[in-house]
Amino acid sequence: MSTESPGPAGPEEPSATKVAGLPNKTEPTESPALEATELSVHYPAAPTPALDSVSMIVPNGSFYAVLGPNGSGKSTLLRALLGMVSLSAGRAHVSGRLVSQWDRRALAREVGVVTQSESVAFPMTVRELVAMGRYPHLGALQSETPADRDAISAAMRMCDVEELAHRFLSTLSGGELQRARVARAFAQEPKLLVLDEPTASLDIRHEMEILELLRISADDGMTIFLITHHLDLAARFADRLLLLDRGEVAAEGGPGEVLQEETLQRVYGWPISVSNDPATGLPRVTPLSSSR
Amino acid sequence: MKPLGWAILLSLAAVLAFLLSIRLGAEPLTTAEVLAALRGEGDVNVGLIIRELRAPRAVMAILVGGGLSLSGAVFQALLRNPLAEPYILGISGGAAMGAVTALALGLTASLAWALPTAAFAGALIAILLVLKVASAADRRVDVRVLLLAGVVVGAFFTAGMSFVLSISDARTVRTAVLWMMGSLASSDWSSVWMVALYSLPAAIVLLSLARSLNLLAIGEETAGYLGANVERVKLVAYVLASLLTAAGVAATGVIGFVGLIVPHSVRLSVGADYRVLLPLSFLAGAVFLTLADILARTVFPITLNSPTEVPIGVITAFVGVPLFLVLLRRSVGDRTGTGVGS
Numbered sequence: 356m357s358t359e360s361p362g363p364a365g366p367e368e369p370s371a372t373k374v375a376g377l378p379n380k381t382e383p384t385e386s387p388a389l390e391a392t393e394l395s396v397h398y399p400a401a402p403t404p405a406l407d408s409v410s411m412i413v414p415n416g417s418f419y420a421v422l423g424p425n426g427s428g429k430s431t432l433l434r435a436l437l438g439m440v441s442l443s444a445g446r447a448h449v450s451g452r453l454v455s456q457w458d459r460r461a462l463a464r465e466v467g468v469v470t471q472s473e474s475v476a477f478p479m480t481v482r483e484l485v486a487m488g489r490y491p492h493l494g495a496l497q498s499e500t501p502a503d504r505d506a507i508s509a510a511m512r513m514c515d516v517e518e519l520a521h522r523f524l525s526t527l528s529g530g531e532l533q534r535a536r537v538a539r540a541f542a543q544e545p546k547l548l549v550l551d552e553p554t555a556s557l558d559i560r561h562e563m564e565i566l567e568l569l570r571i572s573a574d575d576g577m578t579i580f581l582i583t584h585h586l587d588l589a590a591r592f593a594d595r596l597l598l599l600d601r602g603e604v605a606a607e608g609g610p611g612e613v614l615q616e617e618t619l620q621r622v623y624g625w626p627i628s629v630s631n632d633p634a635t636g637l638p639r640v641t642p643l644s645s646s647r
Numbered sequence: 648m649k650p651l652g653w654a655i656l657l658s659l660a661a662v663l664a665f666l667l668s669i670r671l672g673a674e675p676l677t678t679a680e681v682l683a684a685l686r687g688e689g690d691v692n693v694g695l696i697i698r699e700l701r702a703p704r705a706v707m708a709i710l711v712g713g714g715l716s717l718s719g720a721v722f723q724a725l726l727r728n729p730l731a732e733p734y735i736l737g738i739s740g741g742a743a744m745g746a747v748t749a750l751a752l753g754l755t756a757s758l759a760w761a762l763p764t765a766a767f768a769g770a771l772i773a774i775l776l777v778l779k780v781a782s783a784a785d786r787r788v789d790v791r792v793l794l795l796a797g798v799v800v801g802a803f804f805t806a807g808m809s810f811v812l813s814i815s816d817a818r819t820v821r822t823a824v825l826w827m828m829g830s831l832a833s834s835d836w837s838s839v840w841m842v843a844l845y846s847l848p849a850a851i852v853l854l855s856l857a858r859s860l861n862l863l864a865i866g867e868e869t870a871g872y873l874g875a876n877v878e879r880v881k882l883v884a885y886v887l888a889s890l891l892t893a894a895g896v897a898a899t900g901v902i903g904f905v906g907l908i909v910p911h912s913v914r915l916s917v918g919a920d921y922r923v924l925l926p927l928s929f930l931a932g933a934v935f936l937t938l939a940d941i942l943a944r945t946v947f948p949i950t951l952n953s954p955t956e957v958p959i960g961v962i963t964a965f966v967g968v969p970l971f972l973v974l975l976r977r978s979v980g981d982r983t984g985t986g987v988g989s
Contacts, residue, residue, distance in 0.1 A: 439871060463874030470872070476727040476864040477919035487862065491874035495855050543873075 386451025388547045388578035389413035389436050394445035396428075396435050396602075405431040407602040408445065413547075413580055413595075418573040420589035421582045422613070423599035424623055429582045430471065430551055432599065437466060437549065450546070463491035467540035469550040475524050481535045482520040485511055488542030510541035513568055515561070529556035537565060547578040554583070566592050586640040587632070590614055598622060614638040650923040653916065657930035661709065664937040668705035669697050671945050699835070705937060707834035707842065711895040712905055712936025713929035714846045719906025720913075720928045721853055721888040724860040724921060725881060726794050732907035733892040736797025736885075737773040740804030742896040745769020747808045747823045751815045755822075762826070763838065763897040769804065770893035776800050778885065788881045790867075828958030829902035831940050838898045845894035849887040850929065856884055857921040864919065904963045905932055905939075908971040915978045939963050 390413070396406040406428045413419045421429050434440045436447045438454035447454045450465060457465075467488070475484075488510065489503040499507075511517045514534045524532060533556055540548055548569070554562040570592050573579045583589050589596055590610035598606040598613050600622040606613040619627045625642055632639035670681045674696055683689030684697040715733050722731040734740075749755055749765035777800050781793040812820050859880040862870035871877045895902070909932045910924065917923050939962040946957055 434868075437872065439868060459871060459876055460874035463872060466872070468869070468872035470866075470869055473866040473869045475866075476724070477729070477914065479864070479919055483918075483920060484865070487865070487873055490858055490862065493858070495858060 385415055386448065387412045388415050388417075388450060389419075389580060390448040390451075391432070391436060392446045392448075394432070394435050394447060395443045396431050396440050397443040398440075404443065404602050406435060409599070409602070409604055410445075411597055411604065411607060413578060415546075415578055416573060416576045417595060418570060418579040418593045419581070419595050419597070420593035421580070421597045421599065422584070422586060422589055423605070426601075427599040427622075428602040429599055431602075433468075433549060433551055433580070433582060437462070437468065460491045463543065463545075465545060466547045466549060467543040467545035469536050469540045469548075469553050471551045471555075473536070478523050478525060480521050480523055481511075481516055481527070481531075481538075482507070484524060484535050485516070485538045485542050488539040488544075491543060506544055507542050510538040513541055514538035515564065530558060530561050533557060534561065534565070541572075545577070547580065548572065549580045551582045552584065553581070554585070554588075562588075586614060586619070587638070590638050590640075591635055610638055614640060650917050650927065653927055654930065657927060657934060660934045661930055661937070664934050664941070665705050665709065668708065668937050668941050669701040671941050672696075672701060703836045703839045704831050704834040704940065706839050707831050707898065708937040708940045709933040710839065710842050710846055711831070711899050711902065712909075712939075713933040714842075714850060714891045714895050715902065715906040715936070716909035716913075716928040716932025717850055717853060717925060718888040718891045720910035720921070720924055721856075721860065721884050722906075723910060724863050725884045725888070726790050727864065727866075728794065729911070730907075731794075732903075733888070733895075734801070734901065734903070734906070736777050736793065736889065737799075737801030737804060738770045738889055738892050738896060739901045740801035740808070741769040741771070741773025741776075742766040742893065743769070743823075743827055743901060744804040744808045744811070745772075746826055746900075747811050747815075747819075750819050750823050750826075751811050763841070766900075767893055767897035770889070770896055773800055773804055774886070774889045774893065787878055788885070790881065793885065825958060826900045828960040829900035829963075830943075830956065830959055831899050832944075832956060834898065842894045842898045846891045849891045849894075853884065853887050853891070854925050854929075856880060857925050860884065860921040860925075861919075864921075899959075901960065902936070902963060903960045904967045905936055908963075908967045909935055912971055912974050915974050935967065936963070939966060942966065 391409050391411050393408045393410055394406055395404050395408055397404040409428070409432060421432065423429050431440065435442055436449070436454065438447065438457065449457060449462065454462075485507050486499065489499060489506060492503065493499070508517070511520065514537050516531065516535050516538050519527065519531055519535065524535070527535065533553060537550070537553055540550070550569075554565055557565065566588060569579045569581065581589070581593065593610065595608065596610055596613040597604065598618065605622045606615070606618050614629055616627060616629045619629065619640065626645065628641045628643055630639050630641065631637070666681070670676050670678060676693060676697070680689055680693050681697060684694040687694065718733040719731070722733060722735060723729055725731070726735070743766070745765040745768050746762055749761045754761040754765070777793065777796045778788070780796040780800070782788050812823060815823070859870070859875045862873050862875040863877070863880065867877045892906070910928045913924055913927045913931050917927060936959070939959055942957070943959045943962045944956045
């Protein structure tokens with residue numbers, strides 16, 4: 356086992372021990388958390404493919420952010436990687452195994468997902484919603500064990516929704532609901548957490564709390580895959596960025612490599628200035644006015 | 648009250664309703680006579696009435712009432728629609744078309760089992776037709792298409808039934824209309840066994856789907872990410888809830904409101920967790936229909952001049968709807984989410 360081998364048939368056990376404290380993102384000893392190989396998705400009746408031959412690797416334990424304009428294929432990439440849309444070409448691997456070969460329950464123990472939105476058909480409390488994160492760990496008729504209850508309360512504490520436990524979802528603000536959904540994903544205790552614009556409806560404090568929580572989780576060895584429109588915050592929290600443009604990869608790499616003025620202007624079709632933020636020392640993206 | 652408390656309460660209620668059901672009726676019996684008959688002692692005629700008429704009828708009420716409620720709760724989760732009930736996807740239309748055709752052809756006069764068989768066959772045709780329309784090439788079922796297809800197929804069969812009725816004689820029309828309002832009067836042990844054979848296995852599998860149905864309530868994509876095999880759950884839930892309904896309809900006609908009102912009442916009382924909701928809906932439906940049947944055959948004294956009972960569908964509506972409205976009214980005060988309307 357000399358070089359990193361992102362081979363599709365990587366037979367390494369996904370459960371190979373992740374030694375606490377050892378930063379495994381510098382020395383990947385197991386298959387990458389997510390891997391796309393020339394992935395294409397063409398929705399029926401759409402004139403152009405939603406994803407066009409996208410290749411990317413999300414290393415284990417990394418914080419990976421996906422950027423791009425509306426309709427550039429970010430959510431489709433998420434669905435394709437997790438086997439929720441049919442691929443027209445290419446392969447998607449989760450922890451070294453083809454996504455189509457994963458049993459959905461086993462996959463749900465490996466990957467937690469917070470989609471953009473969901474609508475609840477019946478009244479449900481925050482506690483009930485978060486508890487659903489334990490379903491992939493439980494048998495059909497098995498009830499919650501103390502370990503499950505611990506995971507649920509820990510997740511609720513992390514996402515600051517403990518006080519909302521017995522509130523009905525219909526009474527929550529957009530931000531509270533979003534935090535409850537993130538808590539459900541944490542309750543799954545996944546190795547990989549995938550989030551599609553989770554902070555879109557959050558205020559500054561709750562947005563930063565979630566992002567810091569994600570950063571800490573990544574430092575603890577969890578892999579984070581985040582779709583976001585916040586270029587600055589992505590640069591600040593993520594290890595690697597992927598910029599999509601009309602289904603294709605426009606740029607991929609560290610924040611400094613991806614957030615280039617010329618690239619962003621082309622992809623977003625808007626005058627943009629990138630400067631150095633004196634407060635953080637990281638790239639700061641400023642949209643200019645259209646007249647410039 | 649905790650779910651376990653409700654379960655114990657409803658189980659006790661079911662036993663009491665069962666005993667009441669075999670005691671009350673056209674021939675009033677005393678509790679002592681009932682107990683003696685159940686032990687196989689006492690008057691021979693009383694024993695016959697209880698063992699061959701009232702006991703199968705009471706068991707049928709439990710099976711059909713429980714089955715309809717369970718199936719209604721499943722359809723509400725499957726279609727993510729609080730208005731869903733067991734007949735929403737055209738089963739009643741198909742069954743009625745089958746039953747009326749058998750009546751109009753005069754098959755029912757000579758063959759006792761012709762009516763339930765024809766009704767069951769009509770329901771099966773409706774179920775398969777709806778499923779065929781709603782499944783795409785890759786066998787995925789779109790529940791919105793399922794709902795539309797079900798409603799339309801049901802309307803088509805209802806129109807067909809109306810046509811057959813329009814060219815039938817008055818006696819057939821009267822029999823058909825009474826059948827459509829539902830009755831447990833023709834229950835015997837053989838029909839009880841038939842319904843049990845279809846509905847008990849279906850009910851057990853549906854109960855085991857409770858967790859997946861909870862997940863469906865928050866959307867198919869999220870359900871998939873939380874480990875549900877969404878397409879399989881939808882298919883199994885649809886087919887089994889439909890069979891459960893079809894078996895009930897074949898044996899007792901179209902008994903309305905049970906499958907809509909009972910699951911909602913249970914949801915208003917214990918919440919929307921299907922692991923609790925499904926078994927309690929079965930129990931509550933069983934109690935409700937048993938009591939409704941007692942009313943159906945005791946509310947008017949049956950004499951030689953008026954030998955008919957009140958159709959049980961009328962009772963379930965007359966009693967069930969006001970009860971439900973009271974529950975609904977009360978829930979508006981103490982919850983924002985009522986369970987009806989998302």
